[in-house]
Amino acid sequence: MPVTLPFEVTLFGSPFWDNLALLIGQILLILILVWVVFVLVMVVLIVLSIKRKHLYFPMLLRPVLAFTEGAVATGCQVLGVDSGQLMEFLIRIDNDMNTTMFAAVPVESRAVFFPHCLRSAKCPARLTPDGLKCISCGRCGLGSVIPPLEDAGYLTFLIPGSTFVKRMVKKYRPQAMIGVGCIVEVKEGLELGKRIHMITLGVVTKTDGCVETTMDWDELLEVASIGLAEPIVRREEERKE
Numbered sequence: 001m002p003v004t005l006p007f008e009v010t011l012f013g014s015p016f017w018d019n020l021a022l023l024i025g026q027i028l029l030i031l032i033l034v035w036v037v038f039v040l041v042m043v044v045l046i047v048l049s050i051k052r053k054h055l056y057f058p059m060l061l062r063p064v065l066a067f068t069e070g071a072v073a074t075g076c077q078v079l080g081v082d083s084g085q086l087m088e089f090l091i092r093i094d095n096d097m098n099t100t101m102f103a104a105v106p107v108e109s110r111a112v113f114f115p116h117c118l119r120s121a122k123c124p125a126r127l128t129p130d131g132l133k134c135i136s137c138g139r140c141g142l143g144s145v146i147p148p149l150e151d152a153g154y155l156t157f158l159i160p161g162s163t164f165v166k167r168m169v170k171k172y173r174p175q176a177m178i179g180v181g182c183i184v185e186v187k188e189g190l191e192l193g194k195r196i197h198m199i200t201l202g203v204v205t206k207t208d209g210c211v212e213t214t215m216d217w218d219e220l221l222e223v224a225s226i227g228l229a230e231p232i233v234r235r236e237e238e239r240k241e
């Protein structure tokens with residue numbers, strides 16, 4: 001049997017506060033629904049972009065992803081996109097969005113950061129305050145790309161750890177950088193670039209594993225040549241891979 005109270009139940013004791021609480025509840029519900037719709041749209045766009053190898057609406061994807069990344073990652077996983085593919089995709093979007101600004105930076109104000117794992121295990125390079133100094137001994141591919149990059153005007157750094165990046169940026173003040181590394185390192189590098197307001201492009205190595213990793217040197221030089229009148233080419237005599 002329903003119980004009838006001898007007084008009117010109000011949340012804050014007045015109809016005004018009750019109406020306000022109701023309004024806030026409705027607004028929250030609408031915001032949650034909008035967020036869910038955004039997440040679903042993001043998941044569909046990302047899965048389609050990855051499967052069809054074409055970037056759909058990159059200008060929309062990046063800003064919205066900033067506040068939906070966790071939920072989008074879960075949605076993508078449900079649809080068969082693993083975290084590695086998603087990270088690669090996010091790197092592609094960041095690169096795509098930064099390319100025009102990167103092209104406008106003079107080559108003398110650009111830097112390339114290489115991870116030390118690209119070296120041969122028998123690398124004779126010495127560690128200096130600016131990182132390892134490659135002597136182009138021919139034991140790995142770095143010797144064939146560092147000299148032409150430097151000849152073109154690039155600052156190059158072969159670094160044993162990511163703390164070097166911040167230190168070198170502070171010391172040499174480049175306006176743009178290319179970060180080379182495994183997917184995780186490149187993603188972290190792009191995030192660091194955003195934090196320190198540096199135009200950053202990432203190039204992912206072909207293999208990871210911390211020792212004698214490999215990469216597509218031509219892809220790197222293609223990225224490094226963005227905005228330059230002449231493409232940078234590898235030194236044939238020091239080609240190893």
Ligand code: SF4
Nearest residue numbers: 123134135137140143
């Ligand atoms: S080419 Fe440079 S980085 Fe590679 S092993 Fe020789 S000195 Fe080391």
